Amino acid sequence: KQEVTQIPAALSVPEGENLVLNCSFTDSAIYNLQWFRQDPGKGLTSLLLIQSSQREQTSGRLNASLDKSSGRSTLYIAASQPGDSATYLCAVTTDSWGKLQFGAGTQVVVTP
């Protein structure tokens, strides 16, 4: 059974510092891995999607890596801003229909 874990559960950093969020999964048979952002009480916004054959994806200040063999992904957010405060969720796609298995998320607070 696939299990997705995110560490740490919460993180607080001063503005300008780089953020490093970790995600691990137990079964390497995944189709892809996604990182989502969730603001309080809101839905999910997809940030980055890494196909199983890829090692990393980049979008602006965001970079995500994937090491499928070790079951790990890391999301880097450079030069954090207060607007980056949110919960970040990682999820792996476990079948060809797109079913997602989520971690519990990392709650990030960036202080001015």
Next chain:
Amino acid sequence: ETGVTQSPTHLIKTRGQQVTLRCSSQSGHNTVSWYQQALGQGPQFIFQYYREEENGRGNFPPRFSGLQFPNYSSELNVNALELDDSALYLCASSLVGTGRNSPLHFGNGTRLTVT
């Protein structure tokens, strides 16, 4: 293109009642999935619908049921509500079967509170 829309945004029900949540898929999408997100947890897969039929189900009891309509909109029905059903219910749509499946696009969810 219109995104995924869900209604209502908030709902309060009493234990034992029944509830229906609604979702309009993103234009051009043919598959809809429902997820339950309890406070402080990641979303959990409830079920998925494709061509109006259930196409996969998570670890949820039969009192959770759904429908997908010809226009690809969807409903989630929950009977005999329990306090633990209090959660954010997320709908997501995608396009499947064109050779390259699209990622899921999520709505903003319906916050259900059971008292």
